[in-house]
Amino acid sequence: MDNAKVDKIVEKHKKDSCQLIGILQDVQKVFNYLPKSALDHLAKKLDIPESQVYNVATFFKAFSLNPRGKHIVHVCMGTACHVRGAKRIMEDVARELSIPEAGGNTKDMEHTVEQVNCVGACALGPVIIYDGEYHGSMTPEKTLKLFKK
Amino acid sequence: MKRQRLNSQESLKKYREALVKARDPNQKVITVCGGTGCIAYGCKKVVEAFKTELEKQGLTDKVKLLVTGCHGFCERGPLVVIRPENLFYQRVKAEDVPEVIEKTVKNGELIERLQYEGKDKKKILKEEDIPFYAKQQRTIFGFNGYVDPKSIDDYIAIGGYSALPKALLEMTSEKIIDEVKKSGLRGRGGGGFLTGAKWEICAAQADQTKYIVCNADEGDPGAYMDRSVLEGNPHSIIEGMLICAKAIGASHAYVYVRNEYPLAVENLGIAIEQARELGLLGKKILGSDVDFDITVNRGGGAFVCGEETALLNSLMGKTGEPHQKPPYPAISGLFGKPTIINNVETWANVPLIISKGSAWFASIGTEKSKGTKIFSLVGKINNTGLVEVPMGMTLREIVYDIGGGILKDKKFKAIQTGGPSGGCLPEEKLDLMVDFDKLTEAGSMMGSGGMIVMDESTCMVDLARYFIDFLKGESCGKCTPCREGLKQMSGILNRICDGNGTEADIETLKDMSETVKDASICALGGTAPNPVLSTIKYFRNEYEAHIRDKKCLAHTCKKLIKFEINQKCTGCTRCVKTCPTTAISGKVKTVHNIDQGKCIQCGVCVDRCPFEAIDVD
Numbered sequence: 167m168d169n170a171k172v173d174k175i176v177e178k179h180k181k182d183s184c185q186l187i188g189i190l191q192d193v194q195k196v197f198n199y200l201p202k203s204a205l206d207h208l209a210k211k212l213d214i215p216e217s218q219v220y221n222v223a224t225f226f227k228a229f230s231l232n233p234r235g236k237h238i239v240h241v242c243m244g245t246a247c248h249v250r251g252a253k254r255i256m257e258d259v260a261r262e263l264s265i266p267e268a269g270g271n272t273k274d275m276e277h278t279v280e281q282v283n284c285v286g287a288c289a290l291g292p293v294i295i296y297d298g299e300y301h302g303s304m305t306p307e308k309t310l311k312l313f314k315k
Numbered sequence: 316m317k318r319q320r321l322n323s324q325e326s327l328k329k330y331r332e333a334l335v336k337a338r339d340p341n342q343k344v345i346t347v348c349g350g351t352g353c354i355a356y357g358c359k360k361v362v363e364a365f366k367t368e369l370e371k372q373g374l375t376d377k378v379k380l381l382v383t384g385c386h387g388f389c390e391r392g393p394l395v396v397i398r399p400e401n402l403f404y405q406r407v408k409a410e411d412v413p414e415v416i417e418k419t420v421k422n423g424e425l426i427e428r429l430q431y432e433g434k435d436k437k438k439i440l441k442e443e444d445i446p447f448y449a450k451q452q453r454t455i456f457g458f459n460g461y462v463d464p465k466s467i468d469d470y471i472a473i474g475g476y477s478a479l480p481k482a483l484l485e486m487t488s489e490k491i492i493d494e495v496k497k498s499g500l501r502g503r504g505g506g507g508f509l510t511g512a513k514w515e516i517c518a519a520q521a522d523q524t525k526y527i528v529c530n531a532d533e534g535d536p537g538a539y540m541d542r543s544v545l546e547g548n549p550h551s552i553i554e555g556m557l558i559c560a561k562a563i564g565a566s567h568a569y570v571y572v573r574n575e576y577p578l579a580v581e582n583l584g585i586a587i588e589q590a591r592e593l594g595l596l597g598k599k600i601l602g603s604d605v606d607f608d609i610t611v612n613r614g615g616g617a618f619v620c621g622e623e624t625a626l627l628n629s630l631m632g633k634t635g636e637p638h639q640k641p642p643y644p645a646i647s648g649l650f651g652k653p654t655i656i657n658n659v660e661t662w663a664n665v666p667l668i669i670s671k672g673s674a675w676f677a678s679i680g681t682e683k684s685k686g687t688k689i690f691s692l693v694g695k696i697n698n699t700g701l702v703e704v705p706m707g708m709t710l711r712e713i714v715y716d717i718g719g720g721i722l723k724d725k726k727f728k729a730i731q732t733g734g735p736s737g738g739c740l741p742e743e744k745l746d747l748m749v750d751f752d753k754l755t756e757a758g759s760m761m762g763s764g765g766m767i768v769m770d771e772s773t774c775m776v777d778l779a780r781y782f783i784d785f786l787k788g789e790s791c792g793k794c795t796p797c798r799e800g801l802k803q804m805s806g807i808l809n810r811i812c813d814g815n816g817t818e819a820d821i822e823t824l825k826d827m828s829e830t831v832k833d834a835s836i837c838a839l840g841g842t843a844p845n846p847v848l849s850t851i852k853y854f855r856n857e858y859e860a861h862i863r864d865k866k867c868l869a870h871t872c873k874k875l876i877k878f879e880i881n882q883k884c885t886g887c888t889r890c891v892k893t894c895p896t897t898a899i900s901g902k903v904k905t906v907h908n909i910d911q912g913k914c915i916q917c918g919v920c921v922d923r924c925p926f927e928a929i930d931v932d
Binding site for chain 2: 182183184185186187188190191214218221222225226227228229243244245246247248249250253254257258261262282283284285286287288289290291293300302305306307310
């Protein structure tokens with residue numbers, strides 16, 4: 167069943183191994199992360215070594231080899247947000263959700279928190295994106311409120 | 316309308332004439348900025364409200380609603396400009412829409428509260444008179460406000476694709492390269508290499524197969540101009556690449572764009588489809604002997620892929636590791652074939668050079684840096700946004716005249732140009748003319764055009780640590796100086812910020828910086844020490860304060876600061892309730908106290924206190 171989904175994506179990219187990054191993105195979109203079985207199947211299907219698939223899957227930031235939570239929280243750590251206090255905001259999020267400051271999943275898998283480099287909404291910095299919705303000009307107080315819903 | 320293939324210069328001309336004829340120059344147009352900043356502010360609701368209201372009032376035939384790419388003035392979004400008068404409204408909400416239509420669109424009355432207010436408290440009527448726009452020269456970016464990025468007809472109607480027939484049918488390859496060379500255009504992605512010279516090298520290669528690549532992997536945190544050009548005017552990039560295809564003899568291009576830019580990917584995809592329909596991509600374009608098509612590849616989120624050789628590896632489905640140059644991609648690039656890689660903004664300049672001529676382009680800018688440059692002006696600045704200015708404008712003009720000065724009238728401390736591996740320039744460098752060479756001389760660089768403004772509350776040591784930590788994380792790990800050097804430098808900087816620095820640390824950092832700079836394979840390592848070197852050069856006193864006095868002058872390094880409650884405290888207990896570690900105690904109406912053992916310096920209490928009763932030292 168899952169392999170069929172991978173096959174469909176590979177066909178869409180015409181079995182072109184040069185499209186590996188795009189293929190992995192599509193696979194992640196379907197499964198929310200990159201399951202081991204899908205990666206192994208992908209290597210066979212594209213006829214490239216598993217090492218190449220894993221190499222790329224672990225090199226790029228966009229890919230996650232672990233399942234992700236129900237809500238995705240992106241904390242922008244871009245320079246504009248940094249000078250406006252993004253580090254403090256990240257610390258608050260980490261403390262509030264009891265996760266490491268580098269980000270991660272909450273125990274109940276409700277949230278996955280990821281640091282991102284720049285979302286191009288610098289006028290609103292510091293920014294948190296909660297399930298695709300932008301929350302701008304964040305303060306420690308607003309951050310606590312966001313998660314105390 | 317089913318589009319017909321345009322197979323000659325004449326047919327394109329006729330197509331354009333028909334479009335222009337069908338358009339009324341006095342047509343009422345409501346343009347809503349649909350750039351990322353405005354989307355974050357909620358402009359989609361504004362667009363929906365305009366649609367509903369126009370339908371309700373039966374105005375859909377008379378008034379055109381145009382959702383455009385980024386207008387640049389992100390600070391004031393969502394932006395609405397009503398043409399042909401160019402009436403400018405800012406911070407427009409969906410609730411304002413019925414009033415805008417009733418008063419302004421139908422009756423020409425102005426709504427004062429939506430207008431921009433100048434420093435003298437006077438309302439400013441037109442877009443072009445707003446100080447933020449008035450000093451800019453928006454040769455590339457200006458089109459964004461006039462075209463629907465999803466419509467090739469809009470681009471053609473304003474004169475787009477007029478350089479194309481000239482290049483394909485009237486000019487020889489040599490003549491195109493000569494024009495680009497004479498214009499003095501230099502790569503806008505950071506390298507600053509002469510674009511025409513690069514093309515010439517590539518054109519001289521004997522290989523039958525050559526490739527073109529558009530580098531849209533804009534990884535610099537705090538910079539988003541390439542995204543905005545790609546989102547707002549994708550056809551200008553396509554036209555630029557088509558012209559290069561003729562010049563070097565390539566028939567295929569790849570656009571490598573960040574996956575984090577879904578709107579750019581979408582708009583570019585639509586643009587390519589439409590160009591194919593009209594025959595502006597495909598075989599024998601406009602009846603010439605040029606065949607050309609474009610593939611869009613999405614990146615995986617790695618800063619190092621902005622480096623051209625790393626990008627090429629990534630395009631071939633491998634990890635983004637750079638390799639030693641030479642050979643340069645212009646000689647041996649994608650799949651070992653000669654390849655021209657240029658950045659988004661560079662491509663957008665090419666059609667202008669061909670249609671307006673190299674002399675026009677070379678008349679803008681300084682002796683060795685020609686044309687305009689788009690900067691992303693962000694940080695502690697009043698007017699955050701994208702600004703396009705002629706090369707040679709001073710930092711002061713950009714920060715104060717266009718940017719409107721520092722947020723909350725605080726004191727300017729530094730401006731960082733060139734992305735994470737650029738340098739920080741202090742106040743005495745504000746009169747520096749911005750061009751490739753002047754910035755490098757001052758210890759910074761042009762990079763792709765990020766400009767981050769900092770005020771007195773930014774700690775320069777912490778900032779250097781931030782950049783080194785960022786670059787350490789983004790180092791691909793292939794070469795030792797970058798991988799290990801940045802790790803060691805990060806260790807030292809973290810030690811200094813924690814108050815454990817030693818006297819020798821500054822000199823060690825300088826030594827290591829030189830090694831990392833000289834010995835790294837690619838530009839990531841080659842420029843990574845810039846933030847450290849420039850902050851030591853211009854803000855050495857801050858390093859010394861951390862090391863000798865264990866003080867952070869900007870009060871940001873947590874291990875070196877302490878929160879204390881002063882006599883202004885009224886005992887309102889607000890801070891007691893918000894403190895996440897219950898470090899604050901005190902009875903109602905008595906001065907509170909912070910338990911230093913429990914305090915984690917998070918600062919929530921400072922934000923919460925309405926009486927400025929909490930001191931940070």
